[in-house]
Amino acid sequence: MSRLQVVSGKGGTGKTTVAAALALALAREGRRTLLVEVEGRQGLAQLFGAEALPYEERKIAVAPGGGEVFALAIDAERALLDYLQMFYKLGSAGRALKKLGAIDFATTIAPGLRDVLLTGKACEAVRRKDKAGRYVYDHVIMDAPPTGRITRFLNVNDEVAGLARFGPIHHQAQAVMKVLKSPETAVHLVTLLEEMPVQETADGIEELRGAGLPVGRVVVNMVRPHHLDEDTLRTAAEDHRAGVAKALSRAGLGGARRGGVAERLVEPLLAQAAEHAGRVELERAQRAVLAGLDLPTYELPLLGAGVDVAGLYELAKELRKQSVAE
Secondary structure, three states: OOOEEEEEEOOOOOOHHHHHHHHHHHHOOEEEEEEEEEEOOOOOHHHHHOOOOOOOOOOEEEEEOOEEEEEEEHHHHHHHHHHHHHHHHHOOOHHHHHHOOOHHHHHHHHHHHHHHHHHHHOOOOOOOOOOOOEOOOOEEEEEEEHHHHHHHHHHHHHHHHHHHHOHHHHHHHHHHHHHHHHEEEEEEEOOOOOHHHHHHHHHHHHHOOOEEEOEEEEEEHHHOOOOHHHHHHHOOOOOOOOHHHHHHHHOOOOOOOOHHHHHHEEEHHHHHHHHHHHHHHHHHHHHHHHOOOOOOOEEOOOOOOOOOOOHHHHHHHHHHHHHOOO
16 A cells, blocks of 8 residues: 555545545554645545644544544645755744745745645655654545646656756655655545546546556545336336326325325426436446546445544545455
């Protein structure tokens, strides 16, 4: 299992939820995971019912078996200050630059620099070791930008390494890309069983492969249960009004006479059955598209009560059951 797990997906597919559940699933049996947010939305804090995450690694949950999940919201300006201190020993001069607005100017005028700082901070956590030479975190999970931007986001260090051909910036960019393009990393894409997210997932995988970035798994999120068996699905859209009315009557919902309760229920029941059958057929077609991507695909159920902390643990349990976190 790769040590850096990058989770992306089209907006609305629940990529942040999947990233959080994956962190819990990986933090089993005493392991430590770091969950990293790079978009400044504080989505992780909301999921875990915690206060806004600061620019520091903070324990946010304990997994079954005693594992720990830490979280970090990376701020580009603070990461730039760290960078200036690490390579140029600016110290208080760096803080003065922040007060003058120079750091905000730098990260705004050069958008690629922001991505370099964000990915660099995550990769530093992947490589970090304690005094005994052991990795501080067994896994780092990044809640990354959406699919449409993920390849450029992860590959920006390659561009920077090509532009800055020497010096600390060049070496830092090379070190980051060494992690991002190695077996240490896997980029997972989250989708729904709908045409647009599936197509965006397919396009994203093609772009990632073209850039030489390691694609991991496809996670199908919010999968709804099927309430009808195959025989019922095949006949759901057909006209069975009389039979349905009689069945309702036998169930004690009034006689099958014209205008009765049973007859008034027939139309909405048939409409719902036809809609369900249509959705199942659409999902079957999207599963076929995903199967053609030649990647391991896993499914997470739709949680009827919404996603809270208890829901995250339930999804983590499902990931472990499907061996996603092995």
